[in-house]
Amino acid sequence: MTTAPRRATLEMLGISGARLASLVQVGGLREWREIHSPLDGTTLIGSVPVGTADDMVAATQRARAAQPAWAKTPLRQRCAIASRFRDLVIDNADALLDLVHWENGKSRVNAYEELLDTALTAGYYSVAAPCHLATKVRAGAIPVLTSTRETYRPKGVVGIISPWNYPLTVAVSDAIPALIAGNACVLKPDSTTPFTALAAVELLYQAGLPRDVFQVVTGPGEALGTPLINNVDYLMFTGSTATGRKVAAQASERLIGCSMELGGKNPLLVLADANMEYTVEGAVQACFSTTGQLCVSIERIYVAEQRYAEFCDKFAQRVKAIKLGAGFGWDDADLGPLISTSHLAKVAAHVDDALAKAATLLAGGHARPDLGPTFFEPTVLTGVTEDMALAREETFGPVVSIYSVASDAEAIARANDTEYGLNASVWSSSVCHARKVAAELTAGTININEGYAAAWASHDSPMGGTGISGLGRRHGSDGIVKYCEPRSVAVQRGLLIAPPKWTSRENYARVMNLAARVMHRIPGIVSV
Numbered sequence: 108m109t110t111a112p113r114r115a116t117l118e119m120l121g122i123s124g125a126r127l128a129s130l131v132q133v134g135g136l137r138e139w140r141e142i143h144s145p146l147d148g149t150t151l152i153g154s155v156p157v158g159t160a161d162d163m164v165a166a167t168q169r170a171r172a173a174q175p176a177w178a179k180t181p182l183r184q185r186c187a188i189a190s191r192f193r194d195l196v197i198d199n200a201d202a203l204l205d206l207v208h209w210e211n212g213k214s215r216v217n218a219y220e221e222l223l224d225t226a227l228t229a230g231y232y233s234v235a236a237p238c239h240l241a242t243k244v245r246a247g248a249i250p251v252l253t254s255t256r257e258t259y260r261p262k263g264v265v266g267i268i269s270p271w272n273y274p275l276t277v278a279v280s281d282a283i284p285a286l287i288a289g290n291a292c293v294l295k296p297d298s299t300t301p302f303t304a305l306a307a308v309e310l311l312y313q314a315g316l317p318r319d320v321f322q323v324v325t326g327p328g329e330a331l332g333t334p335l336i337n338n339v340d341y342l343m344f345t346g347s348t349a350t351g352r353k354v355a356a357q358a359s360e361r362l363i364g365c366s367m368e369l370g371g372k373n374p375l376l377v378l379a380d381a382n383m384e385y386t387v388e389g390a391v392q393a394c395f396s397t398t399g400q401l402c403v404s405i406e407r408i409y410v411a412e413q414r415y416a417e418f419c420d421k422f423a424q425r426v427k428a429i430k431l432g433a434g435f436g437w438d439d440a441d442l443g444p445l446i447s448t449s450h451l452a453k454v455a456a457h458v459d460d461a462l463a464k465a466a467t468l469l470a471g472g473h474a475r476p477d478l479g480p481t482f483f484e485p486t487v488l489t490g491v492t493e494d495m496a497l498a499r500e501e502t503f504g505p506v507v508s509i510y511s512v513a514s515d516a517e518a519i520a521r522a523n524d525t526e527y528g529l530n531a532s533v534w535s536s537s538v539c540h541a542r543k544v545a546a547e548l549t550a551g552t553i554n555i556n557e558g559y560a561a562a563w564a565s566h567d568s569p570m571g572g573t574g575i576s577g578l579g580r581r582h583g584s585d586g587i588v589k590y591c592e593p594r595s596v597a598v599q600r601g602l603l604i605a606p607p608k609w610t611s612r613e614n615y616a617r618v619m620n621l622a623a624r625v626m627h628r629i630p631g632i633v634s635v
């Protein structure tokens with residue numbers, strides 16, 4: 108890796124020294140943090156200021172000052188900015204992919220997944236937002252006499268805390284609906300991947316977004332989280348369940364809304380009638396994309412017992428053929444390294460613990476220091492038992508366990524036997540059969556004959572977790588309306604909703620009791 112193209116890429120994406128210096132919101136001495144690429148652990152991408160609590164407060168104040176004018180900007184103009192942003196993401200794809208690759212380490216093909224998701228999310232909301240935010244006519248209290256409308260006002264300032272694993276799409280894709288809805292945003296990206304987030308926000312500015320409407324503060328979550336939460340009107344958090352619990356508690360203390368997109372221990376079910384070649388290929392993608400560092404990634408596979416041996420054999424063979432590497436080309440590598448040495452240690456500890464307790468290794472199982480400091484082989488285990496850490500804990504790495512199940516009922520029960528509930532995947536040659544199984548699963552997204560991408564990329568439909576996988580939803584109507592205060596405006600004509608003077612209160616109560624029994628059966632009285 109050479110320095111010149113790196114600098115050129117950052118400059119092409121609008122990240123100059125002056126831009127980085129502008130991240131410092133208040134005066135005074137500031138530490139700068141060097142960002143090194145996980146590809147080799149040494150290549151310096153650049154340095155960013157370590158923001159302070161004062162920087163965060165100042166950023167939220169700038170955003171708050173800019174928000175009212177932004178909310179008055181016509182909705183079609185806000186949508187047009189999102190649409191231009193989509194085009195800029197596609198126009199700058201090569202530079203963005205290089206940056207994601209440097210900063211996160213994921214292979215180019217995996218980086219493209221999130222680039223495409225960013226473009227598609229922006230495109231979706233640029234078209235769908237006017238419908239989601241349109242004033243809705245609702246059934247009034249008294250037919251004919253009450254006309255009621257539901258309207259949406261932006262919350263104000265939305266705080267966004269994002270992780271390192273999808274540094275491009277998670278940093279901006281949740282901000283886009285918030286911005287279109289008329290909010291200002293303040294983003295705190297993960298400390299290890301700030302440049303990708305900054306590049307994405309620069310493209311939003313290039314698309315026409317006023318700078319103060321979207322502020323970025325780089326630095327550690329422990330120092331910046333509290334001042335962010337204390338100064339915003341809504342919090343969008345994506346990260347681990349442990350951190351999610353802490354920030355949700357702070358948001359609830361302030362009685363502000365929050366959306367929590369957290370971890371998972373996602374199951375994949377191979378039913379007896381699954382098409383084996385197709386299922387094996389899909390399961391490899393589902394378990395190992397972004398080296399398993401994906402919230403919706405599969406970590407448990409339940410296979411109908413009559414197909415278990417066949418699946419294990421074919422899956423292990425296919426996993427052994429996965430190419431690890433650090434190359435920038437589309438075909439140089441299927442998978443890149445893990446994000447850090449500390450994460451590598453956690454993943455290796457899960458595997459070592461399982462092997463020490465007599466799990467069986469079908470593929471992988473080892474770190475690959477010959478390729479780089481944080482490479483770990485895609486790993487397949489069987490014989491995993493409850494006493495092993497990875498049986499229930501999220502590994503968040505390229506490690507999957509396979510279990511044999513005697514029936515669909517057992518597969519469903521074991522898939523649901525988790526505190527998490529983010530994603531699940533079902534494979535069968537009969538969609539009808541798969542739908543029946545899917546109906547019994549508790550996860551927030553369920554993919555049939557796909558691992559995770561079909562539901563995630565269905566941007567018109569909600570995505571999020573149940574249980575300790577989170578609160579709230581992104582995508583679809585939920586993904587934009589959550590950034591608004593829905594309000595009911597009701598106009599009453601001719602009659603107050605109180606006993607009239609011309610009859611007794613008792614008569615009034617009799618008439619209203621009758622109305623209460625029949626009113627909601629009249630067509631058009633309830634808007635659905």
Ligand code: NAD
Pocket residue numbers: 268269270271272273277295296297298326327328329331332333345346347348349350351353354367368369370371401402403501503529572576577
């Ligand atoms: P993390 O919780 O350690 O960090 C996430 C973000 O929170 C980072 O920006 C970090 O700086 C910040 N943070 C840390 N401590 C904080 C605090 N006390 N207050 C406020 N902010 C704080 O998570 P991670 O390790 O970066 O990400 C991996 C986790 O994220 C996995 O569990 C994964 O499943 C989850 N994830 C979930 C989704 C989803 O959509 N459900 C998507 C991506 C990742």
